[in-house]
Amino acid sequence: MQTKVGIGIDIGGTFTKMAAVEPSGKVLREIQIPTNSGQEASRFVRRICSLVHLMESELDVSAAGVGLGLAGDVDSERGILRFAPSLSGWNNFNFKRAFARRIDRAIVVDNDANMAVWGGYVVELKRRPANVIGVALGTGVGGGVILQGKLYGGSTGSAGEIGHTRIERGGARCRCGGRGCLEAYVGSYGIVRSAKELLKKWPGKKSGLRSLAAGSGKLTPQLIAQAADKGDPVAREVWSRAGACLGLGLANLVLVFNPDVLLILGGVSRAGKWLIDPVLKEMAAQPFRTPFKRVTVRLAKNHNFGCVGAALLALDRRA
């Protein structure tokens, strides 16, 4: 018997990734193409749909469902991209309808962070705990909320915007224009900014980051994590601060959602213990114990669940 296959598509600002995925999360085939958001959305969808058909014929399967994740504010019911700074030419385009015209499959459209969190949920938390909050740490900070085993979208499909919850009144400037958002402290640009500020504040402190910071744009969370591994005091302080901020933001979510698991995904989470230890310390310091005794903090092993999650959600909705 042939295995069931879902096809997931993750349209980001720069790249579009596609994967044919089994229900277990096993990836059978992957493609990556540049996202050309300068061209008309309908033309780009046509190209994607040809690639879906190509994948199907190469694997000799007919996909049971197609999932599409979009980097922006998505009306998942109607399948419309409402607003996306990095895909601005395609705002208000109805992706679901455009796909349905070309592909005779169940189409699921949602925010890319929701898709990634769903992927992490299915693949990494095999026992599917009832209530899971996922936070995806990349350049920006996205999130997804799973309640009673289902992706919770809220009243307009915008739930889980964890990155823009604010942890400090009048705090650090965020890309969104606001101040004090969680993203401004734990998004990759916030972490790099924090490192540059610390280097300036501690001019005498020896640090391998100093030469990196001088070369414009070279400093990344990954390099800061490597420096921390080698004992760099500035790098360690950067993570200690970022982790404390993340811990505070996550503690707020534990208080309102009382989840079983907090799942941390995305590239920044590769920092591992440098990020997670201060988070756990923050959790342990909470006065209101019950929900914190319950919750487990998990770092996802795979950091790129975008199209896998989209494929799995499409399969799940078909089941």
Added chain:
Amino acid sequence: MQTKVGIGIDIGGTFTKMAAVEPSGKVLREIQIPTNSGQEASRFVRRICSLVHLMESELDVSAAGVGLGLAGDVDSERGILRFAPSLSGWNNFNFKRAFARRIDRAIVVDNDANMAVWGGYVVELKRRPANVIGVALGTGVGGGVILQGKLYGGSTGSAGEIGHTRIERGGARCRCGGRGCLEAYVGSYGIVRSAKELLKKWPGKKSGLRSLAAGSGKLTPQLIAQAADKGDPVAREVWSRAGACLGLGLANLVLVFNPDVLLILGGVSRAGKWLIDPVLKEMAAQPFRTPFKRVTVRLAKNHNFGCVGAALLALDRRA
């Protein structure tokens, strides 16, 4: 035909309130007795159960359900009061079992804020929007979360602890021992503290609050609201600050829950426009629009839904 009646009981630190309530929320009979948490819980429950029977015989009804709200952390499934600073003698007591021994009715046990929010939801939002976050502003700040028309308890029944979400790292001291909790700014003690601080900071500013603040413990949110009505500049600034903090805390909830309605209950909400105008201003200033365009902020007209909500939840669970 006789109308269906639920009996709600709200055990607070000082008083216990009981009400016989119709499904519409109409209160047929009310009783208030002092909470004597020095005595054994089982004896107190026996007394309450006698009063339930008394109410039933006076009204010539048999209650369809009994709801119990407790001011603390409640295991609503098992009906245990896990932890309550103001009812500390009764920690870990199984109220559900104690009631079930004496009353042959469906018993629903939950946190008092959840009960109050449920009451406000049924009585004040008659069309029952799907997703509603309620915040109860009293001495402390409690909350309740209604998702898809149902009270959401989270994994241990502790969801909705809005009062202890933090809006400022290292901010004002909260009763819970933490810093920067929403409650520390918009609980009644936080508001009174803020007034006293402002009076100290502005020694030359004329204010009717000054003489009140000198007499110990006389200053209340209600008096500060009355002063604001009369144009007192210190009082107005107190509300402007408290409202901005509440707005920030509520905006965080809008971002993660994407609800239809934010329902504000509790005594402090009597301040009306002094509290709500800065909340709306904060909401309007949010960069991420979709969820904020959707949500409506409602001040409950009735400020004391504790036992009404308990009765209604018991009726709802029976239906």
